[in-house]
Amino acid sequence: MLDIYLGASELLQSAAVWLASDGRILGVNALFASELGYPQEDLKGKSIFQINPHLNLMEWKKIWKALENSGQTDIESDHITANGKLYPIRMKAVMVDIGLEKVCIGIVKNLMELTRYKDMLELVTGMAKIGSYELDLVSDELVTTEEFYRVLGLEKVTHPMTRDDFRLLIKQHLVPEELINLDNKTDLAIRDGISTETTFTITTKNKEVKHLKLYVYPLSKEGITYKIYGAVQDITQQRATVQPLELVKFLIDNATEMIYWVKRDGKVRYSNYAFVERMGYTMEEITELHIHDLVPDVVEIGWENLFDLLREKKHLVIERNKRCKDGSFFPAQVVANHVEYNGESFICKYVRDLSDIRKTEAELRQAVQEISELKRQLELENSYLQSEIEIEYNFNNIITASESYKTVLQQVQQVAHTDATVLITGETGTGKELLARAIHSNSARSKKQMIKVNCAALPESLIESELFGHEKGAFTGAIQKKPGRFELAHQSTIFLDEIGEMSLDVQAKLLRVLQEGEFERVGGSETLQCDVRVIAATNRNLEQMIAEGKFRRDLYYRISVFPIHNIPLRERKEDIALLIRHFVKKFSIKTGKNIDKIPRRVFDILEEYCFPGNIRELENIIERSVILSHQQTLSFDIIPFKKGEKSIVEENGSFKSLEEIQREHILNALKKTQGRVSGPSGAARLLGLNDKTLFSKMAKLGINE
């Protein structure tokens, strides 16, 4: 009979053992024997106490009793294998009556696997801080893991719970909002049958703030949710780590400094908003780009070479032009760092736009250049003024009542605002320089000083260096570099007085300046350029000089673009009285005298006089008179001229040449000064000339000192 049962037990999927009331093993199926590692036959005759170390006869008797009472019982214990290994089992023991005796059949489940998984699961969920639950919506039974309570900071509940029990529990321990959140999500999952996850924060009973993540997974059949599997994970720690990371990313993304990074393949892997915006791309476009698109110069050295150099140096500061999407460039300072992360190499670049700095630098450079140019010009003008300081210009008033002289002034006005070269002719002292100054001060060049060169006063050997300057060591005495008058007159006017006294050699050089605006310093090879307006003056007959081969025709045509002829004083007698009053006033102020009466005879005499020295001569006569006057009335006794002397021009009824008149006049003056040329009582003063001018005139006219 037992054999039939034993045979049938081979059909079972579980291990089975047949036991007698004294604990003897009556038989086992093959599965039972194999789990214990014994041959099936060997187990027959052994007792249960040999394979279960926790049982003895007394214990077995108790089990047998229980079997007799209820017919079956569950035993949880351990079995020991043939080679001594213990493993957990659960045995369902059933009493079977096989006729003569009663036997126990034990269906044994090896719990080894189950326990292992359970332990593993507990360990893992504990590590991950995941508590799980199952809510059976049909029976309203809530089953949870132990971790579930730990995650929520609740005490473990041992008895089975309904959903309402659970609601009550968390209501007692957590604030209502958090409960609502949890409950709502579960309700939604039940209603829609869709799994969901959400994060929320709770404050536990002992005031601990926890960040949790809830997963709700509903099981539905025919559209009706019957079960919920769920899990709650404590993510407080992750949040604590992730949040600063998120913050760092946010800060880099939104930094005002431009940041991007590139890998060795040259592809842009990241760019923050500032860089994307400055380059004119979108975020998507920029990560498609190669470093060559952004920095074309890199092509020359090759990105990979640069990358390797950076890997070696770790850090480099480079200045490069960045190319924007629209093709425009901007100068940038790039701080490039080599970074090794997770086994990958990156070059992280911090970019600084240098456009504004470059612009300011350029403006500064320009300003410095302008300042040094102005400084240079000022220095030049200053040194020129120093040398000319002795010369006093009477430029305030051009006195005239004469209609013919007014025509001259009209010409001055017409030509002033042009850049035309002007040639002023006229006898000495007629006011040629005064007209030249009037032209300059009414022109656009008036902001700068007019530069004057008296060609007659300069020795032939020096005139070229005076006009064009010289380099250091150009000739004996050239101890330092000196700029010439043309250089000084850049963007202004040069007044070449007594141009007729210039040698043919210098005339040729002057012609070149007038034609090309170029010249070289004496002893120098550098070609200098200048923008100078030329006004020339002469008391000589240039056309006659051309005929005599003493003046270049081409130069004459150049300088006489706009000729103005100044009228001698004897041809504008109506101005004499005006000028006498003007000069008396001028010198009274200068000498601090109060001369307000001019005897009638002074006008009579002077209006009759021929004035070969013209206005300068008249000016000198009045100055001397004022100096010698002690009263309010102008003293005129010392005037060396008598009425009769007027006839100098018309002597012998024939017209004398200007040179003849000049020669005679100078000799007369020398006679009066006992041969003295210079100084206050010299002939030059008498004739209203500079000492040097008179010396050069005397030399030209063959008058020995």
Ligand SMILES: Nc1ncnc2c1ncn2[C@@H]1O[C@H](COP(=O)(O)OP(=O)(O)OP(=O)(O)O)[C@@H](O)[C@H]1O
């Ligand atoms: N119309 C005028 N009104 C007032 N002063 C004048 C007038 N014309 C000339 N003068 C004065 O006469 C003097 C001589 O003038 P200026 O030096 O201009 O003559 P110039 O023709 O250039 O002489 P030179 O041929 O000797 O160089 C100066 O002091 C000048 O101020």
